[in-house]
Amino acid sequence: MADPVSKSEIWRPHVTVACVVADGDRYLMVEEEVAGQLAYNQPAGHLDDGESLAAAAVRETLEETGWTVELQHLLGVHQWRSTEHGDAVIRFSFAARALSHDPDRPLDTGIRRALWLSRAEIAELGVRLRSPMVLLSIDDWLAGRRLPLESLSYLPDEGVACE
Template structure:
C-alpha cells in the first residue's frame, strides 16, 4: 500500500538527473535563478513522464546550456533531502561530452547563462551552489567513477530514449 504524507498525498521522491560535462579541467555549470537568488548547478532537472534517465540528462543539458551532449558513463545516484522543496530527492548523475553548441538557443526559464569553471572555482561558490550534490558528482567523476550507462536501464516500453 502506498505511503501517504501528513497532508494525505501519496509520498513519492523527486527524481532528478544531472550531467557532469568536462572539457580539460573545467566543468559545464549553469547560473540560474532559484528561490530569488542566483545559484550554480550542473545542467540538471526533473525526469519527465515516459522519459529515460539518460534522455532526461541529455535534454536538460540541451535546454539549459545549448550544448548537445553524448553520455559516456553513469556516475552514481544520491539520496538527499532538499531544503528548497522539503522533499527527498534521488539524483542520478551522468558523465558526457559535448557534441555541438548552439549559442543562439534560448535557455530554459530561470537560466541566466552557462559557463565553464574549474573544480576550485565551483567549490569557492560555497552556499551559492544550488545543492551540495554538485560537488559530490564532480568529485565522484574526478575520482574516476565511471559505471556503464546500462547500469541504469529502462524497462518501460513507451520510454523515450
C-alpha cells in the same frame, strides 16, 4: 486484510538527473535564478513521465545550456533532502561529452547563462551551489567512478497496468 494505500499517500521523492561535462579542468555549469537568488548547478532537472533517465539528462543539458552531449557513464545515484523545498531528491549523475553548442538556442526559464568553471571556482561558490550534489558529482568524476550506462534499464510503457 490490510487496507490498500492510496496512490496519493505513497511517498514520492523528486527524481532528477544531472550531467558532469568536463573540458580539461573545467566543467559546464549553469547560473540560474532560484527563489530570487542566483544559484549554480550542473545542467540538471526532473525526469519527465515516460522518459528514460538517459534521455532526460541529454534533454536537460540541451535546454539549460544549448550544448548537445553524449552520455559516457553513470557517475552515481545520490539521495538528499532539499533545503530549498524540503522534499527528498534522488539524483542520477552522468558523465557526458560535449558534442556541439548552439549559442542562439534560448535557455530554460530561470537560467541566466551557461559557463565553464574549474573545480576550485565551483567550490568557492559555497552556499550559492544549488545542492551539495554538485561537488559530489564532480568529485565522483575526479575519483574515477564510472558505471556503465547499461547499468540502467528503461522499459517503455506498453500500456500494461501494474498493481
